[in-house]
Amino acid sequence: MKRTLLIVSVIATSFLSGFTLKTIISTQNKSAMKKVTGIGGIFFKCKDPKKMTEWYQKHLGLDTNPYGATFEWYEGEDHSKKAQTQWSPFAETTKYFEPSAKDFMINYRVADLEALVEELKKEGVTIVDKIETYDYGKFVHILDAEGNKIELWEPKD
Structure with missing residues (x-):
């Protein structure tokens, strides 16, 4: 049970970290106007x-x-x-x-x-x-x- 909870926690943390990073990168790209x-x-x-x-x-x-x-x-x-x-x-x-x-x-x-x-x-x-x-x-x-x-x-x- 502890092992399953640990695996689910690691997967959730990885997913949220990736989502946060993608949001930061896409926000930076939007602010860099193509001239x-x-x-x-x-x-x-x-x-x-x-x-x-x-x-x-x-x-x-x-x-x-x-x-x-x-x-x-x-x-x-x-x-x-x-x-x-x-x-x-x-x-x-x-x-x-x-x-x-x-x-x-x-x-x-x-x-x-x-x-x-x-x-x-x-x-x-x-x-x-x-x-x-x-x-x-x-x-x-x-x-x-x-x-x-x-x-x-x-x-x-």
């Missing part, structure tokens, strides 16, 4: 965007369109979830990269833009504008530690 999930686009200034687009098409085989080129790929392990990265040359006179003085801007894909912006505000990150929503997703611009403008995009895949 950047990939690169959504690379944008750069040049003297003649049309000529630059044609050059990349002719010499490097980019499948270009009026906005540059779109690279399609599959997200993670789910090969049914198509994603894309945009490559776009801009006129060297564009104001789109301001307030950054740099000749480039990177667009990062993110999982939950609104929650991320709230977290970035708490961390003192400069938010350049308000979140804007389009048919293809939500966007906002921030500045990194050196004043480079970054575009954050939550795609509507």
